[in-house]
Amino acid sequence: MNLTLLAEKLNLKIRCGGDRLDREVSGGYAGDLLSDVMANSKEGDVWITCQSHQNIVAVSVLKEHAGIILVLGKEPDKNTLEKASREGIPLLVTELSGFEAAGRIYNLLHP
C-alpha cells in the first residue's frame, strides 16, 4: 500500500511531500522517544508520533521511513515543515490518537 491510499483511507491531511506519496508503506512504528524509533523502526515504515519538532525529520531520513504521521491534531513546527520539505519526507496529520491511527493502519496493511 502506498501513502496516497493510506491518506485517503484515514482521511489524513498532507502538510508536505505531496509529490512523494507514491512511496510504498511496508509497515509502521508508533513512538515518541527518538531513541526508541531509531532502534526499532524499519525502512519503509510510516512513523506515527505526537512529536512535531524539527528533530523528527533527521530520524526519519536516517531510518528511510515512508513518511511521518502526526496524531492528536498536532501540526508540524515551521522548522519541521522546512526540513521535511527539503529532505523529501512526507508529513501527514490526523485528529486520531496514536492508538487509533496505528490500529487502523495495521488493519489496512494486514487485511
Added chain:
Amino acid sequence: MSQKCEFSFPVEGENFDDAGKVSVEIKRLLKGLGITGDILRRTAIATYESEVNIISYAWQGTIDVRVTDDNILINIQDSGPGIIDIEQAMQQGYSTANDRIREMGFGAGMGLFNIKNCSDGFEILSEINKGTLLKILINR
C-alpha cells in the same frame, strides 16, 4: 582494491536545531562507499545517538569515521563534564537529561545502550570535567 577513507565532523553542544545533521551526512558518505544493509543501519544508529549525546551533554565534540575494507571505526571525542559512573550510564533507562531534553523525546536512557547493541567493539573513556571518548567498531 584496498579502500581506506576517513572523515571528521564537528558537533556543537546544545545545538538541538541541527541534531542528526552530521549523522545524515555520514550515512550519505558511507552509502557512497557502497556500504548498505545492516552495517549501514547499525552505523547510522550509533552515529546518531553519539551526535545527540554530544549535543545533550557536552560542550563540543568531533565524530571521526574511518572506513577500511574490514571495518568502520568511529571515534567520538567530546569536551564536556564527563561521565561519573560509566556502568550506571550504560544501564537502559538511566539518564541525567533535563526536562527540556526529555520533552523533545531525547534523554530516554537508551542512547549508549543502543550504541553498544549496534557495535562489534565498544569502549568508553571518560575524565570528569574534561570529556569523554567513545570508540565504536563495526565489522563489515
